[in-house]
Amino acid sequence: MSPEMQSLALLNTAAFLLCVSFLAYVLSILVFHLKSRRSRGGSPDGFDWHVIVPCRNEATVVGDTVRRLLHDFPNTTVWCVDDASDDGTLAELAALADQPRVHVIRRQLPDARQGKGAALNAAWRCIERWLPADADRSKVIVGVLDADSRLDPQCLVALSGRQYFGRPDVGAVQVEVRMLQCAPRRHAPPTETSRWGRLLIRLQDMEFRAPIAAMQSLRRHTGSVAMGGNGQFTRLSLLNEIADEHGTPWHGALLEDFELGLHILLAGGRTEYCRESWVAQEALTRIRPLVRQRTRWAQGSMQCGRYLGKVLRSPRIRNSATLEIAHFLAAPWTQLFGTPVYLACLAVMTWYIDHTSDGLRGWWSAGGWGVPPLMVIFGIGPFALWGVVYRIRCEPQLPLHKALLLGVCHWLYSYAQSVAVWLAFARMVTRRTDWQKTARASDPAPQPDATRAVGRVAVPAQPRRVQPARRPGRSDGPRSIRPPRHLIHLATTTDRPTVAHVRK
Numbered sequence: 001m002s003p004e005m006q007s008l009a010l011l012n013t014a015a016f017l018l019c020v021s022f023l024a025y026v027l028s029i030l031v032f033h034l035k036s037r038r039s040r041g042g043s044p045d046g047f048d049w050h051v052i053v054p055c056r057n058e059a060t061v062v063g064d065t066v067r068r069l070l071h072d073f074p075n076t077t078v079w080c081v082d083d084a085s086d087d088g089t090l091a092e093l094a095a096l097a098d099q100p101r102v103h104v105i106r107r108q109l110p111d112a113r114q115g116k117g118a119a120l121n122a123a124w125r126c127i128e129r130w131l132p133a134d135a136d137r138s139k140v141i142v143g144v145l146d147a148d149s150r151l152d153p154q155c156l157v158a159l160s161g162r163q164y165f166g167r168p169d170v171g172a173v174q175v176e177v178r179m180l181q182c183a184p185r186r187h188a189p190p191t192e193t194s195r196w197g198r199l200l201i202r203l204q205d206m207e208f209r210a211p212i213a214a215m216q217s218l219r220r221h222t223g224s225v226a227m228g229g230n231g232q233f234t235r236l237s238l239l240n241e242i243a244d245e246h247g248t249p250w251h252g253a254l255l256e257d258f259e260l261g262l263h264i265l266l267a268g269g270r271t272e273y274c275r276e277s278w279v280a281q282e283a284l285t286r287i288r289p290l291v292r293q294r295t296r297w298a299q300g301s302m303q304c305g306r307y308l309g310k311v312l313r314s315p316r317i318r319n320s321a322t323l324e325i326a327h328f329l330a331a332p333w334t335q336l337f338g339t340p341v342y343l344a345c346l347a348v349m350t351w352y353i354d355h356t357s358d359g360l361r362g363w364w365s366a367g368g369w370g371v372p373p374l375m376v377i378f379g380i381g382p383f384a385l386w387g388v389v390y391r392i393r394c395e396p397q398l399p400l401h402k403a404l405l406l407g408v409c410h411w412l413y414s415y416a417q418s419v420a421v422w423l424a425f426a427r428m429v430t431r432r433t434d435w436q437k438t439a440r441a442s443d444p445a446p447q448p449d450a451t452r453a454v455g456r457v458a459v460p461a462q463p464r465r466v467q468p469a470r471r472p473g474r475s476d477g478p479r480s481i482r483p484p485r486h487l488i489h490l491a492t493t494t495d496r497p498t499v500a501h502v503r504k
Contacts (some may be wrong), residue, residue, distance in 0.1 A: 025327070026382040029214040030389065038276050042160035048135070049076040049156060050127055050236075051143040054119040058147035059088040061282070065147055066096055072153040079127060081105045081119045084112030103130070115435035116229065117250035117259075120144060124239055124249055137237035141165060144257075146230045148282040150180055158277035159233055171269025172234040172261065174227050176213055179205035179283035197285035203413045204283045204290075206406060209394045210386040216273035224321035225271040226328070227261035231279030234260070238269050254435060255300020262307050262325070268316040287416065294420035296435070298332050299427050305329045335421045383411035 051069060055062050062080065069078050082090050084107055093104045105126055107119065127142065141159070145151060152158070155175060159165055164173045181193075182205040193201070219225040227234075239249040242263045253259040261271055284290045311317055311325050349371065356363040387407025391398045398406075427433075 020378070023378055023382050026211075026385075029211070029218045030385070039161050039163040041154070041157040041276065042162060042164075042166045044075070044156035044160045046139065047156075047160065047165060048131075048140045049073065049143070050079060050140065051076055051145050051151075052079045052081065052120055052123040052127075053145050053147055054081045054083060054116055054123075055085060055089050055093070055147050056083040056113065056119075057085045057087040057089060059085070059092050061148040062089060063092045063095065065145070065149060066093075066099075066102060068150060069145070070099060070101060072151065073156060076156070077101050077103065079103045079105060079123045081107065081123050083107050083119045084109050113435075115252070115254070115256065117248075117252065117256035120250045120256070121248040124243075127236065128240065131236075137240060138168070138235055140236035141233050142236050142239060143233040144230065145279065146281050148180070149230055150280040151231070152277045152279065155277040155279070158274055161276075164272050164274055165233075165235070167270075169270045170272050171238040171267075172227060172232065172264050173272045173274050174216065174225060175231040175233070175274045176278040177208040177228055177231055178278050178280045179208070180280040181205075181283055182280075193285050199409060200285055200287070200290065200413075201283040202406060203410060206386060206390040206394075206410060207413075210390040213273075213275060214389070217275075219271075219321075219324060220273055222320040222324045223270070223318055224265065224324045225261070225273045227257040227264070227271065229257040230281050232257060232260075234264070235269075238264060238267065241267055252433070253300050253303040254296050254433070255304055258300065258328075259304050259307075262304065262311065265317050265321065265325075266307075266310060266314055291416050291420050291423070294417055295423040295427070298417070298421045298424035299433075301329065301332050302424060302428055303433075305333075332421050332424065335418055336425055339418055339422070380408065380411045383414055384408050386410055 051073075053062065053066065053069075066078055066080060069076060078101060080093050080096075080102065082093055082104065090104075090106065093102075096102045097104060103126065105122055107122055112119075124142070127140075131137075131140065152175070159173055159175070164170055179201055181201045216225055234249075242249045242260075245267075246263065249260060249263070250256045251259050251263075264271055284293065308326060308329055311322055314322075317325075349368075353360055353363045353368070356366065358365075360368075384404065384407030387403040387405070387410060388400075390406070391400065391403035395403075
């Protein structure tokens with residue numbers, strides 16, 4: 001066999017193995033997803049619920065989000081972290097300072113804008129110091145909610161069920177993510193978008209509620225459920241355990257949610273996925289912000305590859321979970337390898353068509369007719385079937401032909417991830433690790449710091465609490481500043497975060 005034929009055979013074999021492995025994975029997650037059953041809820045009264053809302057230039061959305069949380073969850077404490085916003089976010093939060101269950105944590109430059117994980121760590125430190133020393137941390141549940149989100153009013157009931165926090169070995173739970181523009185009208189804000197924007201919204205909703213939900217269904221069986229950046233809930237006792245070993249619960253990866261899930265599994269905790277409840281977030285309506293978001297996710301996944309050795313050696317993570325985690329961590333690198341393989345196959349096929357007698361007709365009659373069916377089965381099919389699954393499991397009112405068309409669009413939509421992987425790889429090579437917030441179409445242009453116009457905000461006085469003993473190995477963080485004479489001054493001169501403490 002000539003070297004050219006050997007190279008071609010090797011190329012075809014690599015492409016075939018990539019296609020078969022991908023198709024096998026899709027079928028496996030599909031089976032577990034279709035077999036999943038819903039569980040009953042429980043009583044949330046046995047837990048102390050805290051929700052962290054990180055804010056960086058969220059003036060247009062954070063006020064409504066916090067007010068809805070206060071209305072729907074009357075026994076939940078809300079911690080808003082202003083991460084050096086310059087669009088009036090702090091003024092919006094100041095307007096909520098008279099609410100008895102709202103705490104405002106202010107981070108300032110140069111310590112601020114170090115990523116979402118750093119903002120969450122600031123809130124964790126404040127929660128830990130605010131709680132009485134004798135509080136049962138295993139009953140304190142800390143949730144993370146994006147500033148543009150809507151949480152299912154029955155979420156805490158679902159999370160309190162015996163399958164979730166009703167089980168003492170469950171350390172963290174991720175709820176299903178939906179797109180806010182696709183939520184029921186009472187939850188969804190009025191939007192005016194183009195047809196292209198509406199298609200992107202629907203594709204993102206299908207992505208989270210079909211293939212991603214299916215992946216989580218498989219992970220429930222392997223014991224490797226991943227945490228998401230929105231709608232994750234964790235026991236405070238487990239966050240403290242991770243901090244005792246590593247200094248803080250959240251770390252430096254751009255995919256800080258998945259990184260936290262790995263630490264939970266390495267600590268011996270159990271993670272779960274709750275499809276009985278949901279959190280709705282605002283979908284992106286333009287392709288450029290979408291690619292930027294997925295680039296951050298892909299780079300975060302690459303960064304988490306450093307934990308693979310610990311996962312492989314850990315006696316607390318079973319083999320099935322190790323295999324699934326390894327598959328996830330290898331996914332961006334597989335895409336990097338697959339892109340040139342598929343492009344090379346396309347180039348070779350084009351060359352053969354061009355050099356075959358009678359051109360395309362001769363190539364077709366010589367066996368080329370088998371390529372389109374293979375492309376449909378191994379290329380388009382694994383993506384297109386999710387349109388039908390989405391219709392069956394989530395949107396039964398969606399016409400079948402639109403579901404099929406949506407599935408085909410999902411195949412084209414997946415190429416945005418391929419672009420994002422290469423951009424993430426370029427950022428890794430150039431050692432760029434800055435955290436870039438995903439801008440919304442409705443976000444206004446940055447304005448001068450609005451905190452000077454806030455002045456003093458009256459808040460109820462907070463009695464001095466007994467502070468819990470400092471755990472060894474924990475790094476210093478933002479300390480609570482006691483407001484003098486029932487006032488908290490929100491100025492721009494201090495160099496450490498300011499906390500508006502209010503009585504619970």
